Amino acid sequence: MPRIESKVRTLASDDGMREAVETVLERTDDGETEVKWLDVKGDITSGQWGRLIEKEVLVEGEEGFRVADAEATRAGLEPASGEDTSTSSGSVTEIPDDDESSWSKYDKGAALVTVGLFVGYSWKPLRDLIGTVMDVVLGPLGEMLPFYAVVMILALATGLYSTLLQANLMNMDKMSAYQERMKDIQERRKEAKEAGDDDALDAIQEEQMDAMGDQLGMFKEQFRPMVWIMFLTIPVFLWMYWAIGVGQNASAHVPLDPLVLPLRGEVGWTDSVIGPIQAWIVWYFLCSMGFTQIIRKSLNIDISPTTS
Incomplete structure (x- = not known):
């Protein structure tokens, strides 16, 4: 999935997020198993866990969360091969830096x-x-x-x-990016609440406070x-x-x-x-x-x- 690869590449450019992605890949056996927040609580922060869910690198499974596409996630961790991934149709709009405005x-x-x-x-x-x-x-x-x-x-x-x-x-x-982020958090919070996933709710709550x-x-x-x-x-x-x-x-x-x-x-x-x-x-x-x-x-x- 080019979209997942682009998202992971963007995440990997942030401090600490590369290690977070590598951790969930390792704990899920390259996407073969599911992982819960409690399984990785000591290795990544709740904010990093929330960002992985926000960017849909982790998606909801039957009992926990699974890597949406392990192969694309691995590719996203690799150095770019010269192509401009930021302009691909699946790129994700990030909130601009505060310095810009x-x-x-x-x-x-x-x-x-x-x-x-x-x-x-x-x-x-x-x-x-x-x-x-x-x-x-x-x-x-x-x-x-x-x-x-x-x-x-x-x-x-x-x-x-x-x-x-x-x-x-x-x-x-x-302004649109701000509203889109808040809307996404609210939707994921609603889904986690309906699924009764307390771990995801805790992570989303932490992310909501950061937002x-x-x-x-x-x-x-x-x-x-x-x-x-x-x-x-x-x-x-x-x-x-x-x-x-x-x-x-x-x-x-x-x-x-x-x-x-x-x-x-x-x-x-x-x-x-x-x-x-x-x-x-x-x-x-x-x-x-x-x-x-x-x-x-x-x-x-x-x-x-x-x-x-």
């Missing part, structure tokens, strides 16, 4: 600035400063168009760069584009705060006609329409959600990870 100094800098920008929501001097600076760019737009149209344009712009940032900064292959780090990796992948989105969007929000006159002792800096919302009719920009949520925020999010869906469909961008 580690945050750059620019990502970290943007995150630090973003944290500082959050202060503007509660501290009026900073909000007024950012609003005044942003008004140099956005002020002429407010003079040419009614404010509801300005908010629509801002929602379109934020929806566009948010979609592009998510599509370009998020490693979808890695918890994947959750952190997924969070890092999702949060990286979010940092840049907030870095660009918070100043826009603070300008709208400043322009509309949100907060105590604040006054509007642009002419504001009443806003007409679906199901609510005519309301003031700072009127509460959904609990404490004010009308201008509702209008912005309605526009943003609509434009974002149109942008994704138009550009054929899908930011949902897929598993095979």
Whole structure:
């Protein structure tokens, strides 16, 4: 089986896994007999045992586990004979190294600035400063168009760069690999539970604990584009705060006609329409959600990870 050979070759490149494969081959008499976790507990770790099951080098037998294909497993332990086994149709997608998607100094800098920008929501001097600076760019737009149209344009712009940032900064292959690994562990755990194999359950449980780090990796992948989105969007929000006159002792800096919302009719920009949520925020999010869906469909961008 070329697929088994490719899997074993990949495993053998990791520290300790070559010895683990050789151990199970020896204990199963080159695949002739079955082996249980207790039989090899002193020679290989539970994590190595779990990886052998995960990669299907070991498959479930009648009373324990057996080597799926001893000949292919032996071939996988041999040095490659020049052919590129990583491109064979049976190769297994591995989770990319964390270094491939580690945050750059620019990502970290943007995150630090973003944290500082959050202060503007509660501290009026900073909000007024950012609003005044942003008004140099956005002020002429407010003079040419009614404010509801300005908010629509801002929602379109934020929806566009948010979609592009998510599509370009998020490693979808890695996200898919994370989800595929967790799905595989859950399926094998279910099968072992149905078979009543406590040894396999213990090994899979250990592997599942090791895989918890994947959750952190997924969070890092999702949060990286979010940092840049907030870095660009918070100043826009603070300008709208400043322009509309949100907060105590604040006054509007642009002419504001009443806003007409679906199901609510005519309301003031700072009127509460959904609990404490004010009308201008509702209008912005309605526009943003609509434009974002149109942008994704138009550009054929899908930011949902897929598993095979």
